[in-house]
Amino acid sequence: MADNLTEQKILEAATNVFQTKGMDGARMQEIADKAGINKAMLHYYYRSKQKLFEAVFKTAIAIMAPKLREIINKEEPLFDKIRNFTNGYISLINQHSYLPTFIIQELNRNPNILKDTFNKEFGNGFMKMRAQIEQMVKNGEIRPIAPEQLIMNVISMSIFPFVAKPILKSVLQKEDKDYQQLLEARKTHVADFIINAIKIQ
Amino acid sequence: MADNLTEQKILEAATNVFQTKGMDGARMQEIADKAGINKAMLHYYYRSKQKLFEAVFKTAIAIMAPKLREIINKEEPLFDKIRNFTNGYISLINQHSYLPTFIIQELNRNPNILKDTFNKEFGNGFMKMRAQIEQMVKNGEIRPIAPEQLIMNVISMSIFPFVAKPILKSVLQKEDKDYQQLLEARKTHVADFIINAIKIQ
DNA sequence: GTCTATAGCCAGATAGAC
DNA sequence: GTCTATCTGGCTATAGAC
Numbered sequence: 001m002a003d004n005l006t007e008q009k010i011l012e013a014a015t016n017v018f019q020t021k022g023m024d025g026a027r028m029q030e031i032a033d034k035a036g037i038n039k040a041m042l043h044y045y046y047r048s049k050q051k052l053f054e055a056v057f058k059t060a061i062a063i064m065a066p067k068l069r070e071i072i073n074k075e076e077p078l079f080d081k082i083r084n085f086t087n088g089y090i091s092l093i094n095q096h097s098y099l100p101t102f103i104i105q106e107l108n109r110n111p112n113i114l115k116d117t118f119n120k121e122f123g124n125g126f127m128k129m130r131a132q133i134e135q136m137v138k139n140g141e142i143r144p145i146a147p148e149q150l151i152m153n154v155i156s157m158s159i160f161p162f163v164a165k166p167i168l169k170s171v172l173q174k175e176d177k178d179y180q181q182l183l184e185a186r187k188t189h190v191a192d193f194i195i196n197a198i199k200i201q
Numbered sequence: 202m203a204d205n206l207t208e209q210k211i212l213e214a215a216t217n218v219f220q221t222k223g224m225d226g227a228r229m230q231e232i233a234d235k236a237g238i239n240k241a242m243l244h245y246y247y248r249s250k251q252k253l254f255e256a257v258f259k260t261a262i263a264i265m266a267p268k269l270r271e272i273i274n275k276e277e278p279l280f281d282k283i284r285n286f287t288n289g290y291i292s293l294i295n296q297h298s299y300l301p302t303f304i305i306q307e308l309n310r311n312p313n314i315l316k317d318t319f320n321k322e323f324g325n326g327f328m329k330m331r332a333q334i335e336q337m338v339k340n341g342e343i344r345p346i347a348p349e350q351l352i353m354n355v356i357s358m359s360i361f362p363f364v365a366k367p368i369l370k371s372v373l374q375k376e377d378k379d380y381q382q383l384l385e386a387r388k389t390h391v392a393d394f395i396i397n398a399i400k401i402q
Numbered sequence: 403g404t405c406t407a408t409a410g411c412c413a414g415a416t417a418g419a420c
Numbered sequence: 421g422t423c424t425a426t427c428t429g430g431c432t433a434t435a436g437a438c
Contacts, residue, residue, distance in 0.1 A: 160357035
């Protein structure tokens with residue numbers, strides 16, 4: 001995909017514009033300008049705005065999916081899995097900080113885009129994690145907790161600080177640099193916090 | 202604001218459309234149809250799309266702000282404050298489930314809309330909570346934790362499940378009704394979880 | 403493959419009758 | 421205050437020269 005140089009430049013520019021402005025707010029002219037080529041070329045390579053958008057969205061998913069698949073499918077003790085998930089995911093998003101907002105925004109516009117793909121790819125992994133949590137609760141190895149709530153907590157604390165960056169920066173009265181440090185520290189903080197919440201003392 | 206009946210109907214329709222489609226995706230024609238009046242009336246009452254949008258946005262903030270202000274400014278022990286914040290906020294959002302996504306989306310489009318208002322209204326309250334946490338850590342009353350991280354955790358776990366509903370429904374393989382029950386249960390779950398994470402055993 | 407010019411459409415905004 | 425009809429601008433998409 002995007003083997004040609006021009007095609008590559010278009011995809012990069014489109015990613016940039018779509019991820020900041022969304023599908024509706026994006027302008028083909030701005031994408032062309034950012035790519036340093038003419039508007040007509042966008043249509044030559046991608047036919048329509050819709051198709052170009054889909055290419056960008058697929059690329060975004062392709063960045064997130066392998067890491068998520070790796071973490072979620074690995075067989076390992078729950079605490080290790082929590083550490084790997086939070087650390088791995090926060091690191092990944094740090095390098096692509098617009099991705100979660102972009103994906104969430106477009107999924108709210110059209111909730112069905114991913115449903116099947118997601119279930120097929122990750123449903124199994126998450127259900128295993130669910131069973132793992134349930135079993136540990138039963139064995140008295142961790143505090144009683146609904147597995148779904150724990151999974152929600154893990155994902156929420158990993159991703160939300162990126163999605164709500166403007167709000168949280170304001171709440172915490174931080175500048176960009178300081179906020180960045182807080183995110184960095186979360187790579188270990190989130191797992192520590194969660195494990196403290198569920199482990200038997 | 203919106204004392205006239207027509208004006209009121211317009212604002213309701215506009216809220217509906219802007220909150221689901223966003224500023225760029227919304228169409229004045231759709232708002233007029235939903236309000237059961239003519240497109241020209243929108244301009245008669247609100248001059249422009251931008252101004253109508255601002256009215257909707259301000260109304261949205263006006264729904265959230267008083268509750269947040271009440272919780273955040275009340276003087277009470279930290280554990281009570283955490284219980285009140287999570288329970289109060291999750292209840293509130295449950296009644297206006299499009300609000301967080303709407304606000305986050307538009308704040309990412311234009312990060313400066315709220316900055317000053319926010320700092321003036323809530324900055325002080327959050328800084329007090331920050332100090333409260335710091336003091337309790339110092340006194341050995343709770344486990345060592347960076348106050349900023351704890352505040353982020355509280356907010357993330359309260360709001361993210363609403364923002365990422367399509368993703369989390371997929372991850373957890375739940376239908377609307379079951380997901381709704383999970384959200385309901387979070388009113389108490391989130392506070393329990395957080396308090397378990399920080400309290401000395 | 404890459405450009406310029408333009409077609410064609412659609413949305414926001416306004417004029418003007420009632 | 422409320423409507424119909426219309427203007428105007430901007431955007432996607434394409435035709436056609438090179």
